[in-house]
Amino acid sequence: MDRIQGVKDSRNPVSGQNPRTPESLNPAVMARGLVRTYRRGAEKIQALKGIDLDIKRGEFVGVVGHSGAGKTTFLNLVGLMDRPTAGRLEVLGTDVTRRGVRLDALRRKNIGFVFQEFYLMPTLTATENVLLPTMWGKANGEWRMANGDSRGAGQRAMELLKLVGLGHRLTHKPSELSGGEMQRVAVARALINRPRLLLADEPTGNLDTTTRDGILNLLLALNRDSGLTVMVATHDLSLESRFTRVIRLEDGNVA
Amino acid sequence: MIWFSLAFKNLVRRKTRSILTVAGVAIAIAVLYSLFQFQQGYQSQLKGELGALGAQVMVVPKGCPYEAATIALHGGKWPRYMDEGLLDKVKANPGVLEAAGVIMDAVFAPGNKNVILLGIDEDYMKLRPAWRINGHWFDSDSAVIMGSTAAQDAGVKTGDYWVVPEKNVRLHVVGVLNRTNTQDDGFVFMPRKTLQKMSGLEGKLVLILVKARQVEKTDALVASLKASEVDMNVFPLSELLGTISSLMASTRVFVSAIILIAVILGGVGVLNTVLMAVFERTREIGMMKAMGGSRGDVFKLVWAETILTTVLGGVAGVILALISSRLVEAFIRGMIPYAPKGSLIGFSLPTMAMCVGLSLVLGLVAGFYPAFRAASVKPVEAIKAE
Numbered sequence: 001m002d003r004i005q006g007v008k009d010s011r012n013p014v015s016g017q018n019p020r021t022p023e024s025l026n027p028a029v030m031a032r033g034l035v036r037t038y039r040r041g042a043e044k045i046q047a048l049k050g051i052d053l054d055i056k057r058g059e060f061v062g063v064v065g066h067s068g069a070g071k072t073t074f075l076n077l078v079g080l081m082d083r084p085t086a087g088r089l090e091v092l093g094t095d096v097t098r099r100g101v102r103l104d105a106l107r108r109k110n111i112g113f114v115f116q117e118f119y120l121m122p123t124l125t126a127t128e129n130v131l132l133p134t135m136w137g138k139a140n141g142e143w144r145m146a147n148g149d150s151r152g153a154g155q156r157a158m159e160l161l162k163l164v165g166l167g168h169r170l171t172h173k174p175s176e177l178s179g180g181e182m183q184r185v186a187v188a189r190a191l192i193n194r195p196r197l198l199l200a201d202e203p204t205g206n207l208d209t210t211t212r213d214g215i216l217n218l219l220l221a222l223n224r225d226s227g228l229t230v231m232v233a234t235h236d237l238s239l240e241s242r243f244t245r246v247i248r249l250e251d252g253n254v255a
Numbered sequence: 256m257i258w259f260s261l262a263f264k265n266l267v268r269r270k271t272r273s274i275l276t277v278a279g280v281a282i283a284i285a286v287l288y289s290l291f292q293f294q295q296g297y298q299s300q301l302k303g304e305l306g307a308l309g310a311q312v313m314v315v316p317k318g319c320p321y322e323a324a325t326i327a328l329h330g331g332k333w334p335r336y337m338d339e340g341l342l343d344k345v346k347a348n349p350g351v352l353e354a355a356g357v358i359m360d361a362v363f364a365p366g367n368k369n370v371i372l373l374g375i376d377e378d379y380m381k382l383r384p385a386w387r388i389n390g391h392w393f394d395s396d397s398a399v400i401m402g403s404t405a406a407q408d409a410g411v412k413t414g415d416y417w418v419v420p421e422k423n424v425r426l427h428v429v430g431v432l433n434r435t436n437t438q439d440d441g442f443v444f445m446p447r448k449t450l451q452k453m454s455g456l457e458g459k460l461v462l463i464l465v466k467a468r469q470v471e472k473t474d475a476l477v478a479s480l481k482a483s484e485v486d487m488n489v490f491p492l493s494e495l496l497g498t499i500s501s502l503m504a505s506t507r508v509f510v511s512a513i514i515l516i517a518v519i520l521g522g523v524g525v526l527n528t529v530l531m532a533v534f535e536r537t538r539e540i541g542m543m544k545a546m547g548g549s550r551g552d553v554f555k556l557v558w559a560e561t562i563l564t565t566v567l568g569g570v571a572g573v574i575l576a577l578i579s580s581r582l583v584e585a586f587i588r589g590m591i592p593y594a595p596k597g598s599l600i601g602f603s604l605p606t607m608a609m610c611v612g613l614s615l616v617l618g619l620v621a622g623f624y625p626a627f628r629a630a631s632v633k634p635v636e637a638i639k640a641e
Contacts, residue, residue, distance in 0.1 A: 081545055081634040108547025115638065119542035123264035133546040135258075193547065 112190030280568025390430030541637020561622025569614025
């Protein structure tokens with residue numbers, strides 16, 4: 001259905017998804033017998049031993065467990081950064097275990113990542129860091145959103161930085177920002193391409209308690225206000241109460 | 256372009272390393288530019304100098320003909336002379352249109368400046384139709400005509416008196432040549448007899464310049480001159496040009512090999528640096544991929560960085576070559592027996608384009624493997640790597 005000129009965009013400001021489209025009826029993530037095995041020298045390590053679970057759209061999911069439980073492996077599979085050894089995985093209705101699926105393009109369009117270590121480019125300003133994911137996949141190198149949004153990407157980057165509370169830090173470089181501020185930039189960066197799934201791997205692992213709460217509140221607000229599906233991996237069991245749903249991983253299995 | 260601005264920022268981030276890498280390429284390209292331009296300049300300047308002699312054939316005393324050529328072109332003291340009587344024999348040859356006998360000497364002016372003295376007569380003037388004398392021809396045995404640069408160096412003008420250094424002979428400056436842009440600008444001309452007497456070389460000549468009646472019959476003229484007299488060395492200037500040129504051409508292989516090695520070394524240096532940078536930035540590259548960057552995107556970025564490095568190096572190399580041209584020229588001149596006067600390493604757009612083009616190719620080649628390595632980084636492993 002074409003949108004009518006002059007009518008305000010009914011899509012969500014963060015995720016850009018329309019809650020009434022039929023695709024929103026698919027679960028955000030569907031895993032069946034998901035196995036991931038690594039080789040470390042001669043040793044075979046089974047990081048995930050056959051996970052079955054569904055994550056509905058709009059959930060705010062905590063993936064908790066001790067280190068080595070398989071949280072990061074699970075997030076990497078859901079985030080399309082890795083392929084499972086066995087089992088079936090559907091992300092936002094696409095079977096990503098099928099051969100020939102281009103993971104990078106899917107990832108660019110649908111998934112936002114936030115890491116424990118922020119991974120901001122030290123040479124770029126906060127705004128430029130947020131814009132970075134918009135330059136991939138273009139032949140001529142320009143800031144343009146993966147979903148083909150015609151609005152200026154720069155404008156959106158600034159709006160997102162304001163949204164995460166960094167409207168006064170647009171031109172600062174990472175070295176001039178605090179840990180909490182850097183993580184906020186990383187969150188804004190994860191949102192620039194209007195993802196439908198936001199994944200955060202230990203996003204508060206490097207932050208003090210106050211800053212940690214600030215980031216969690218931000219993620220919660222994004223989930224609550226825009227229906228964005230958010231998955232947070234953490235080993236901090238005290239955070240469990242913040243999530244709408246908790247998936248507990250133990251030794252590669254859902255506990 | 257954002258790609259290049261991002262690549263540039265990455266270079267600036269590792270300032271010292273980038274500067275050193277760019278410098279490596281710059282030096283290689285500077286060597287390339289200098290040697291290439293030197294070869295080109297050498298050829299054209301040599302042609303110009305030989306043309307300025309206004310003759311097709313040179314007759315010199317027995318001895319090394321290249322030494323003789325150097326003396327003929329640049330002037331100087333040469334302890335070999337021939338008898339003035341040979342001049343008449345040469346003039347008598349029916350193939351000769353003009354023949355000018357020249358005697359030369361060199362003295363040191365205060366400040367250790369070499370002053371080249373040429374003893375000539377009207378015959379020499381006939382070989383120099385382009386001469387414009389500010390003043391007039393010799394009117395006495397103590398008259399002197401100066402080349403424009405020589406007059407400037409001596410600080411004299413037409414009408415002044417000039418004392419020949421070392422000889423302490425006072426001469427009357429009857430004329431100063433307008434600038435000819437040839438070796439003549441640096442010479443001091445006086446009647447042949449005057450110089451012969453002053454230098455104790457009465458009845459001697461250093462060189463006879465011969466203009467053929469028919470240029471296309473120069474070879475026959477040379478043959479007949481050679482046959483007529485055994486005490487002199489006769490050779491056509493075209494042959495001299497050919498011999499010196501082929502001498503230079505044989506060095507070209509050697510020079511090209513040096514350039515090739517310099518450029519390859521520069522390329523290996525760039526490859527090594529970029530590869531190290533890729534290894535160091537494994538996690539950052541992993542992050543780019545996690546943010547949706549494809550293999551091609553990462554490849555392009557690393558490639559752009561390498562190309563930027565080498566092209567910057569290429570441009571810097573050309574600038575370096577132009578700045579250091581005098582120094583390099585002086586160095587090369589010291590290494591080879593004969594080099595024309597004048598600036599040999601000059602501004603040349605085609606050579607510049609070639610140098611920058613080569614540095615671009617260098618970047619394309621040297622950057623390929625590091626870019627491939629970067630593109631192959633798996634995001635998961637990269638982000639795990641400590």
